[in-house]
Amino acid sequence: MxxxxxxxMLPSQTLAKGxxxxxxxxPTRTSWGIRELxxxxxxNPATVARLVTTLAGAGFLERDPETQRYALxxxxxxxxxxxxxxxxxxxxxxxxxxxxxxxxxxxxxxxTLNGYQVVYLAVLDGRGRIKVMVEPGGxxxxxxxxxxKILLAYQSDSFINAFxxxxxxxxxxxxxxxxxxxxxxxxxxxxxxxxxVNHGEHFHDxxxxxxPVFNRRQEVVAGVSLAYPRNLIPNLQVNVDNLxxxxxxxxxxxxMYVQGDARSHQP
Amino acid sequence: MxxxxxxxMLPSQTLAKGxxxxxxxxPTRTSWGIRELxxxxxxNPATVARLVTTLAGAGFLERDPETQRYALxxxxxxxxxxxxxxxxxxxxxxxxxxxxxxxxxxxxxxxTLNGYQVVYLAVLDGRGRIKVMVEPGGxxxxxxxxxxKILLAYQSDSFINAFxxxxxxxxxxxxxxxxxxxxxxxxxxxxxxxxxVNHGEHFHDxxxxxxPVFNRRQEVVAGVSLAYPRNLIPNLQVNVDNLxxxxxxxxxxxxMYVQGDARSHQP
DNA sequence: TAAGGGTGTTTCAAAAAGTGAAACAGCGTT
DNA sequence: AACGCTGTTTCACTTTTTGAAACACCCTTA
Numbered sequence: 300m301x302x303x304x305x306x307x308m309l310p311s312q313t314l315a316k317g318x319x320x321x322x323x324x325x326p327t328r329t330s331w332g333i334r335e336l337x338x339x340x341x342x343n344p345a346t347v348a349r350l351v352t353t354l355a356g357a358g359f360l361e362r363d364p365e366t367q368r369y370a371l372x373x374x375x376x377x378x379x380x381x382x383x384x385x386x387x388x389x390x391x392x393x394x395x396x397x398x399x400x401x402x403x404x405x406x407x408x409x410x411t412l413n414g415y416q417v418v419y420l421a422v423l424d425g426r427g428r429i430k431v432m433v434e435p436g437g438x439x440x441x442x443x444x445x446x447x448k449i450l451l452a453y454q455s456d457s458f459i460n461a462f463x464x465x466x467x468x469x470x471x472x473x474x475x476x477x478x479x480x481x482x483x484x485x486x487x488x489x490x491x492x493x494x495x496v497n498h499g500e501h502f503h504d505x506x507x508x509x510x511p512v513f514n515r516r517q518e519v520v521a522g523v524s525l526a527y528p529r530n531l532i533p534n535l536q537v538n539v540d541n542l543x544x545x546x547x548x549x550x551x552x553x554x555m556y557v558q559g560d561a562r563s564h565q566p
Numbered sequence: 567m568x569x570x571x572x573x574x575m576l577p578s579q580t581l582a583k584g585x586x587x588x589x590x591x592x593p594t595r596t597s598w599g600i601r602e603l604x605x606x607x608x609x610n611p612a613t614v615a616r617l618v619t620t621l622a623g624a625g626f627l628e629r630d631p632e633t634q635r636y637a638l639x640x641x642x643x644x645x646x647x648x649x650x651x652x653x654x655x656x657x658x659x660x661x662x663x664x665x666x667x668x669x670x671x672x673x674x675x676x677x678t679l680n681g682y683q684v685v686y687l688a689v690l691d692g693r694g695r696i697k698v699m700v701e702p703g704g705x706x707x708x709x710x711x712x713x714x715k716i717l718l719a720y721q722s723d724s725f726i727n728a729f730x731x732x733x734x735x736x737x738x739x740x741x742x743x744x745x746x747x748x749x750x751x752x753x754x755x756x757x758x759x760x761x762x763v764n765h766g767e768h769f770h771d772x773x774x775x776x777x778p779v780f781n782r783r784q785e786v787v788a789g790v791s792l793a794y795p796r797n798l799i800p801n802l803q804v805n806v807d808n809l810x811x812x813x814x815x816x817x818x819x820x821x822m823y824v825q826g827d828a829r830s831h832q833p
Numbered sequence: 834t835a836a837g838g839g840t841g842t843t844t845c846a847a848a849a850a851g852t853g854a855a856a857c858a859g860c861g862t863t
Numbered sequence: 864a865a866c867g868c869t870g871t872t873t874c875a876c877t878t879t880t881t882g883a884a885a886c887a888c889c890c891t892t893a
Contacts, residue, residue, distance in 0.1 A: 309623045310616035312879070313851065317581035318624040321645060329652035333870055343853050348871065349577035356576045357585040358680045364783065367870065371649040373680040376687070378588060379646030380703025382638040385596035413625045413640040420643070436647025516631065579850070580880070600841055610882050615842065634841065 316342065317350045321359060321371075322414070330363070330370045379436065383420075388512075388521055389435070391556035392421040395549055400425045403545070405525040406432070409512075409553070410446045412454070413438065415467045417447045420521070429528045432502055442482055443471045445497035445509035446524040452489035453511060453519040459486065475500045494543050497524075504529050508542040510550035515558045523550040583609065584617045588626060588638075589681070597630070597637045646703065650687075655779075655788055656702070658823035659688040662816055667692045672792040672809070673699070676779075676820070677713045679721070680705065682734045684714045687788065696795045699769055709749055710738045712764035712776035713791040719756035720778060720786040726753065742767045761810050764791075771796050775809040777817035782825045790817040 309315040319340055323331060333351060337344040351369055354360040358374035383389055392409035400407065400423055409421040416438040424431045433439060441447040441462055451459060462468060463479050476482050489495045497507045509524035525546045527538070576582040586607055590598060600618060604611040618636055621627040625641035650656055659676035667674065667690055676688040683705040691698045700706060708714035708729055718726060729735060730746050743749050756762045764774045776791035792813045794805070 309620040310880095311580060311584065311620040313578060313580040314584035314617055314620045315624065317578065317584065318621070318626060318641075322624065322641070324645065324648050326648065326651065329648065334868085344870075345853060345872080346851075349851080350581055353576040353578040353581045354585070357582065357589070359585060370652060371645055373649070373678050373685045373687070374585075374589070375642060375645040375649050376703040377680060377683075377685050377705055378591065378638055378642040380701065381591050381593065381596065382640070382642050383703075384593065385637060411640050413644060416644075418640045418644050420640070434647065436643040436650075438644055577851095601839080611841075612843080612882060613880080616880085 313350075316340075316346070317354060320347070320350055320354060321375075324371055330366075330368045332366075332368050336369075383435070386420070388553075388557065389421040391553050392521075392523070393423065395552045395556070396421065396423040399545075399549060403525075404428055405527050405542070407549070408433065408446060408507075408524045408526065409521055410450070410524070411521040412441075412450045415441055415462050415465050417441060417444060417450060417522075429505065429526070432505060432526065439501055440467055440469075440471065440475075442468060443475045443497070443501035444524070445495045445507035446522045448485060448489055448495035448497065449509040449511050449522040449524075450519065452486045452495065459483075471501045472499060472503050474498060494547060496539060499529055506539070508539060508546045510543075510546045512550050512557060513554045520557065521553070523553060525549075580617075583607075583613070584621060587614070587617055587621060588642075591638055597633075597635045599633075599635050603636075650702070653687070655820075655824065656688040658820050659788075659790070660690065662819045662823070663688065663690040666812075666816060670792075670812070671695055672794050674816070675700065675713055675774075675791045675793065676788055677717070677791070678788040679708075679717045682708055682729050682732050684708060684711060684717060684789075696772065696793070699772060699793065706768055707734055707736075707738065707742075709735060710742045710764070710768040711791070712762045712774035713789045715752060715756055715762035715764070716776040716778050716789040716791075717786065719753045719762065726750075738768050739766060739770050741765060761814060763806060766796055773806070775806060775813045777810075777813045779817050779824060780821045787824065788820070790820060792816075 320336060323336060323339060331339075333348050334344050336342075336351070337347040340347070351360060355362050355369065355372065358372045360369045361372040362369055388411070389409065392407075396407040396409075403425045405425045406429060407421075407423040407425065408419055410417040410419045412418075417440070418438045419433050419435055422431050422434060439447060441451040451462065463482065468477070469475075470477050476485070485495070493510065495509045497505075497509075499506060505526050506529045507524045507526040509522050511519045512521040512523060514520045523546060525542055527542070587603060590603060590606060598606075600615050601611050603609075603618070604614040607614070618627060622629050622636065622639065625639045627636045628639040629636055655678070656676065659674075663674040663676075670692045672692045673696060674688075674690040674692065675686055677684040677686045679685075684707075685705045686700050686702055689698050689701060706714060708718040718729065730749065735744070736742075737744050743752070752762070760777065762776045764772075764776075766773060772793050773796045774791045774793040776789050778786040779788040779790060781787045790813055792809055794809070
């Protein structure tokens with residue numbers, strides 16, 4: 300028995316089921332059959348068939364007539380395009396990132412919370428010894444990246460516990476945190492200090508430092524992280540300490556944009 | 567009374583309503599209030615409130631706590647990212663486009679059908695006197711662009727009539743086709759010749775030529791268009807005639823990729 | 834200050850939609 | 864030919880969805 304991802308009690312259960320189907324797609328599962336999906340989501344095949352037909356009819360899924368399997372459809376990219384244009388955050392981030400990128404070798408990331416994952420809204424490589432590891436729209440876990448930890452730490456305790464009990468709380472590398480105690484310890488540290496670090500817990504050779512972006516109501520609406528190649532930095536501690544004020548500064552600059560404006564944005 | 571966009575009878579009406587809400591967002595309407603949305607979609611405000619709460623709970627919408635209005639949420643860009651990686655069409659198109667782009671001044675577009683619109687999956691500017699006018703995820707009408715006409719022409723007659731009766735069949739410039747007779751005449755011509763043209767019917771100064779991309783079953787799965795600045799071409803007819811074999815060649819090359827492979831694609 | 838027009842939200846009985854076990858039909862492989 | 868898989872249909876049952884009305888709130892206007 301599987302419990303629905305983030306959500307406690309949503310008013311429209313049928314719609315919620317349809318959205319669960321959309322969220323079942325991932326980099327490792329790009330297409331689904333009806334019964335396969337029904338098994339995964341613990342739903343009746345007849346129900347899944349009806350929902351999937353509706354999703355496909357509206358362009359959110361596409362049916363491969365050969366294999367009878369379903370993949371995501373073109374409707375989603377239209378929505379994403381609208382989201383990226385209307386949402387000022389990525390624009391602000393790019394503007395700020397660009398004013399730093401030619402001075403540092405790090406990669407810059409802006410991400411926000413989506414369910415139990417970070418979803419990246421803007422990325423930029425600095426003078427780039429490492430390539431950007433995640434692109435806009437990509438997502439990573441909340442416990443395995445600096446950005447994820449930042450976003451997680453500022454959520455409610457009940458949210459954090461729900462995440463810990465979810466299937467997404469799992470190991471990506473040997474150093475990924477898998478112990479709730481350790482995670483909670485880091486969360487308290489993050490809440491106290493206002494920044495998060497990551498030592499190869501998602502990608503082996505990449506470390507990162509992250510700081511929160513606040514809106515006018517002092518809610519965390521996004522996070523910023525700087526990523527660096529770990530093997531190029533002999534004395535880690537010293538360098539990471541240098542990064543902390545930098546990532547804070549960048550995050551604060553973005554916060555200022557967010558708080559200054561709030562809705563005055565033209566596509 | 568408004569009839570749902572593309573669809574005749576979808577099995578899950580509640581889900582369909584939720585998707586209609588998502589599709590209500592457009593470049594000109596990036597945020598909605600509950601009652602506003604209810605009016606637009608001819609639904610009960612209570613119903614809209616329930617659906618919108620569910621959509622927001624799953625990350626497909628975001629509620630602005632200040633204004634109580636809803637905008638698209640981060641879940642959509644994750645899906646779009648997955649779509650772009652799993653769908654081989656954009657990759658094929660870029661590969662083919664790049665082999666032509668340094669030889670011509672035109673812009674290259676790949677688009678597919680989404681409801682009653684073209685949605686663009688890949689764009690590339692050639693040696694570029696004009697900037698790209700639409701980006702991936704952007705959409706235009708089916709009667710006002712060459713690409714749109716191609717995609718429309720290969721649909722069923724009943725689909726075409728439904729489109730003509732929809733609100734999307736409207737003028738963008740003074741030369742946009744608004745007369746059903748004229749549109750039908752062009753559709754028959756396109757079906758006969760296999761290509762479509764556009765003389766500033768969507769953007770005043772831009773003309774284009776388009777050709778269809780076929781899958782293994784000879785269904786049109788996408789279209790390709792080349793756009794050129796109209797004011798730079800004194801004798802239009804001659805130049806357009808030169809473009810036709812070119813756009814056909816490009817479309818056919820992409821068709822070959824599509825037909826060769828069909829599902830062997832690694833993200 | 835009060836009225837008016839806008840907003841989102843709640844109620845609850847009536848109505849409609851969703852549900853799912855089982856049976857069916859089709860396609861490969863065993 | 865039997866098995867195991869697929870997606871699909873049926874139809875009585877159950878549950879969810881529905882919506883008019885009332886409510887509460889925030890503005891702007893009179």
